[in-house]
Amino acid sequence: MSESARNPVKSEAYTPKLFTVFREGYSVATFRADAIAGLTVAIVALPLAMALGIASGASPDKGLITAVVAGFLISALGGSRVQVGGPTGAFVVVIFNVIASHGYDGLLIATLLAGLILIAAGLLRFGQMIKYIPHPVVTGFTAGIAVIIASSQVKDFLGLAIDKVPADFLPKWQAYLGALSSANWAAIGVGAGALAMIVALRKFAPRLPGFLIAVVASSVAVALLNLPVDTIGSRFPDIPAGIPVPSFPDISLAKINAVLPSAFTIAFLAGIEALLSAVVADGMAGTRHRSNQELIGQGVANLGSALFGGLPATGAIARTATNIRSGAKTPVAGMMHAAFLLVFILFGTDLMAYVPMAALAAILFMVAWGMSEYQRFLALLRMPNSDRAVLLITLGLTVLVDLTVAIAVGVTLASLLFMARMAETVEVDRSGRRDAELDAEDLDQRDDLPPGVEVFRIAGPFFFGVAGELLDTLRRVGQSPRVIILRMRLVPLLDASGAQALGEFVEQARLAGARVIVSGVQPQPRTMLDRIGLGETARRIAYAADYASAQALAVDLAGVK
Incomplete structure (x- = not known):
């Protein structure tokens, strides 16, 4: 008798949810609900994928390729019924630094390695390890990433004339302040208008795709009024159409050694965000994800994304929530979201050229605001000094030093403080009354x-x-x-x-x-x-x-x- 037959629970833990869905039976009505949800998520993901591709130091087509390839594989092979994957804000800082230090080939190698690390983590049953990451650490580095993303968009939002923006936080803001006199009022108007439109639609018409509406409206305004602002077409004049042929980057042992630390960071972020997103999805949809299979699915998705020239990917909490609210029933919804984005890449790539950079900056401001989790952040500030210290130190190290350092210091500090607090709860009573x-x-x-x-x-x-x-x-x-x-x-x-x-x-x-x-x-x-x-x-x-x-x-x- 095979091991899977002797231990069906263990076997089930490594079965993609898509296989379970088809085994249970898949109806036309379910497909209709999944297709509608997939189209809704694709409309939300379209401008977001382009914006995240640019913010990462790549190009908008790289973000779209990631959403298509990785998004499809995450849904098809993952351990969640309604998880939607693709490029996310969590990777922006890491990707930008890897490209700056090792080139785009270096990023592809790091993404391939991260995919292998995630698969190994799933096979070694590390899926439950997320519960050992303290809440203040997760909130601190997420808020820190939000600050970095928002800071990276100031140049495009204000239309500043800066040839090369420094990568580090403080020098970046020094460059911004030094170039304020070059601010482009047309770009500010476009960015502010797009931002106001997104905020208003979220408040008064939350079911409408605010990101896409803001991008279309600002693109039309720039074209009709002939406004002197940067667009995707002026910044990236040679965007290829369609999906590239899969290929391996030029791999060498020296390059692997150089990008291996970044690969571990990418794998860690992908695992953390994917499992957090799956937990949120379980709470919203009443489902139960398979954490180890989710890690394996994320690993395969990152391998696929890298082979097609895409970016690192993981489960996206906002897109997953949109998927659930739109009526998604199975992983087919996430696969359909990828299929709809593929149709745009094949037939609508030329339209990207008209999108103003200031409008994409407005979208990323909203992404950063969502990542900040300000309510949770403020709630943690009301906690005891030890939790507050972990939160603020993790935030500060993320913004000013390095994400990997921030996580390592945050987890270590939280563990030491926990042991100290446990020592305070120990009582020694000779009377025996306590026992x-x-x-x-x-x-x-x-x-x-x-x-x-x-x-x-x-x-x-x-x-x-x-x-x-x-x-x-x-x-x-x-x-x-x-x-x-x-x-x-x-x-x-x-x-x-x-x-x-x-x-x-x-x-x-x-x-x-x-x-x-x-x-x-x-x-x-x-x-x-x-x-x-x-x-x-x-x-x-x-x-x-x-x-x-x-x-x-x-x-x-x-x-x-």
Whole structure:
């Protein structure tokens, strides 16, 4: 008997979701829903892919090729039902630096290596490792990337006359300030108009493709009024049409050694963002992704993108969310998104020449704003000094030094601070009363549990390494109960990631129509819950002194006679 037959769970973990969908049965109605969602996402992705290609130091066609090739493979071979992939803002900084240091061939080699690293990570079952990246670190480097992306677009938005913009953050802004007298008011008007249009459409007509409408309107305005602004055509006069023939770059051992650190960075970013996007998709669509297969799919997609001359790719949270809201049912929607973009490349490439650079800068400002996650960032600033320090140090290192350094320092610092906080929770009691108290913890918590009530006990520190388990547990429950009791008497420590996971748990329970009761909360976790708006006065959750009180309250909330 084969290993896959003996262990079907393990075999299923390495099965692309597309295969599962077809095995379950695929109807014409499902295809219609997927096609509509794919077209909607393609409309959103079209200007975004061009803008990200340019921001990365490449050209708009490279972004589109990436969206087509990698987008198709990520959906076809990934572990998520509704994930949409392509170029993303997370790669902009890394790609720009690799091209500047090693040329475009160097980027292709780094992308190939990153693809192999991702496949190896999936086969080695590293898919669950994302839960060990602390929340303040993820938010800090994401916000740092957002700052860098926004800064990189100031030249085009203002139409500044600068031949070569410095790569580093502070010299870049010195160059901007020195060239302010050369600002092009026509470019400022086009960029500001596009930005205002995107913001207005998001507020008053969120279902319309704001990016595409802003690009078309600004292109028409520039053409009709003959405005003296840079366009894609003036910046990139020799954009090829169609998809290139796949080929390998000129590979040598020296080049591999030179780009290997960048390859690991690309693989890390691709894995982190893809799995984060898959988790978001699970929360929105009620699905459950296969993390290791998702990494393998991402790896194959990056190999394919590099062979066609594209950029690194990963799952895109905004495009995935658009896909879900547009009614996507299966991975076919993401594949259709790639097919629609391919049609544009084959028949509409000439239209790119009319797009003003200032309008693309406006799009990337909005991308940066979305990446900043300002609400989450502000929430973390209300956390204890240790979490706040990790957040701000990671942000500062990302902007001023290097993304790899920022992540390494952030994770190390968060781990050291966690150990320090754990040391503070240790108590030495000669009386033995503490041990007796722990032994008295009721082990038969499910006995006499009222119908419609579910109970979970959390024991030990609830930190970034185990925060995701709570959300997974809620998904495994199946039919949602009316009341959920969380027993937290044995939780001495709750960090920022754990608090965030609890907040998401409460929100998912609310959406499912369930109330949450927490019992026996210790002082430190109670303080953290207060900071994220889950305190007693907020009334989002109910508090009980002990499990018996929680059971009595649950009976009232569940309406059990």
